[in-house]
Amino acid sequence: MSAATLQAKRRSFDVKKFLANNGALVGLVVLCIALFIATPDFLTGRNLLNIGIQVSTVAVLAFGMTFVIVAGGIDLSVGSVAALSAMVSGWFFVSAGLPGWLALLGGLAAGLLAGVINGLASAYGKLPSFIATLAMLSIARGLTLVISDGRPIKTSPEVSFLGGNLGPVPMPIVILLIAALVASFLLNRTVVGRSMYAVGGNAEAARLSGLPVKRIIVIVFGLAGLFAALAGLLLAGRLDSAQPQAATGYELDAIAAVVIGGASLAGGLGRISGTFVGALVLVVIRNGLNLLNVTSFWQQVVIGVVIALAVGIDVLRRKTRSS
Template identity: 65%
Template sequence: MTSPATSTRTSRGPGFALGRFLSNNGALAGLVVLAVALSILSPSFLSTRNLLNVGVQAAVVAVLAFGVTFVIVAGGIDLSVGSVAALSGMVGAWLATTAGLPGVVALLLGLATGAAAGLVNGLLVSFGRLPAFIATLAMLSIARGLTLVVSQGSPVATPDVISALGANLGPYLPVPLLVMLLFFVIASVVLNRTYTGRAMYAIGGNEEAARLSGINVRGQQLAIYALSGLFAAVAGMLLAGRLSSAGPQAANGYELDAIAAVVIGGASLSGGVGRASGTLIGALVLAVLRNGLNLLGVSPFWQQVVIGVVIALAVLLDTLRRRGR
C-alpha cells in the first residue's frame, strides 16, 4: 500500500520540480533563452566586446534598480530615480568644473544630493502621508527642474574622478561593470543581512502588522527612500562618467527601466517580495534585449513596443503567480 508521503513524492515528480524552478527563476530562464536565440540569430552577439558592452549598458539601470528594489519590497514606488540621478551627476560636475571644488569633494556632495532627495521622498511618504506615487512624481519634477537650473540647459564637463567611473581598467575590464557588481553585493547584504532589509519585507508584507510587531515604520521608510536616492546618485555618476559630461536630460525615462528590471526580476509591486539577484537579471534582460534588437537592425520605435510587451508579461506573470499562491 502506498503511503501518503510516497504518493505526494510521486505526484511531485520532475515536472513539478521544473515548474517550481521556473516559477522562482523565470527571469533567469528567460535570459538564457534570449541569449541562446540571439547567439543563433547574430554571430557577433557572443563576442567578448559585445558581452562587455551589454554589461556596461546594464550597469546604470541595474544600480538604479537595486535602490528601487528596496522601495518596492517595502510596498512603495519611486518614480524620481532617473531625475535624481541626473541632478546628482550635474551637482557633482558643476561643483568641480564651475565652483572649483576638488573632484572627490564634488563627487561626495553629488552623492549626498541623491541621498537628500531620497530623504525628502521618505519624509513626504512617512510623515506627510502622501502616496508614494505622488510624492516621488513630485520629486521627479523638482529634481529635473533643479538640474536645468544648475546647468542652465547645457551639459557640464565632469572632473577626472567622475570620468574615471566610465573608463576601463585595462582593455577588458569596464569600471561600470565592477561598480554594478559591487552594488549588487551591497544590495544583497542590505536585503538579507540587515535589520532594515528585514523591515522592508515586513512593511511590504503588511505595514500594520510590522508596526504592531515593534518596527519603527516611519524611520525605516526614511532609510529606505534615502538608500534609493543614494543608489540613484551612484547611477548618475556612472552615467556622467560614461559620457564625460553631465547633461540636463540625462537618465530621462530611466526610472521606468529601473522599475521594469525589478518587476522582470520577480519582485511584486504589492510589496514583500524581491531579490537583488532577480533585479540584476532583470536589468540584464533589458540590456540583452536592446542589444540584440540593435544587432538585428530592429527600429528603435519597435524596440519600445517589444520592451513594453515584456514588461506587461512580467507583471501578468507576477499577478498569476500570486493568485496561484
C-alpha cells in the same frame, strides 16, 4: 514526514521548483540562446562588455528601486535624481572648485538628500509615495536645468574614472557588481533590510511589533536616492560630462527591471538577484534588437510587450501555486 526525509528533500536540487521561481532567468537564458543563433555579433567579447556597461546604469537604479518596492512604495524620481546628482557633482567641480573626489561625494550626497526628502514626505508628510516622488521627479529635473542652464557640465576626473576601465574590465561593470553585493547584503542581512519586507508586507503589523516604520521608509527612499546618484555618476563618467537631460525616463526601466525580476508592486516581495536579471532582460532585448537592425521605435513596442508578458506570467504562476 520524518525529519530525515525532509532533510533529504531539501538537499536534492528541485529543478522544477527552481525554474518556477526563476522565470525571468529562464527567459534570459532562452533570449540569449535565440540571439546567439540569430546573429553572430551577439556572443562577442565586445558586445558582452557593451551589454555590461549598458546594464550598469539601469541595474544600479533598479537596486535602489527594489528597496522601495519591497517596502511597498514606488519611486518615480530616480531618473531625475540621477541627473541632478551628476549635475551637482559637475557644478561642485567646475564652478565651486572643489577637489574631484569631494565633487564625487557631493553628487552622492545630493542624491541621498533628494531621497531622504522623498522619504520624509512619504512617511511623515503622509503623501503617497507615487505623488511625493512624482513631485521630486519634476523638482530634481528642474533643478538640474537651473544649475546647468541647460548645458552639459564637465565631470571631475574621479567621476570620469567611474566610466573608464580597470585593466580590461570597464569600471561600470565593477561598480555594478559591488553595488549588487552591497544592495543584496543590505536587504538580506541587516535589520533595516529585513524590516523593509515587513513594512511592505503589512505596515500596521510591523508597527505594532515595534518596528520603526517611518524611519525605515526614510532610509528606504534615502537608499534609492543614493543608488540613483551612483547610476547618474556612472552615466556622466562614461560621457565625461553631466547632461541636463540624462536618464530621462529611466525610472520606468528601473521599475520594469524590478517587476520582471519577480517583485510585487503590492510590497513585501523582491530580490536583488531578480532585479539584476530583470535589468539584464531589458538590456539584452534592446541590444539584440539593435543587432538585428530593428528600429528603436519598434523596440519600445517589444519592451512593452515583454513587461506585460513577464508580469502576466508571474501573476498566473502565483495564482496556480496558491490554489
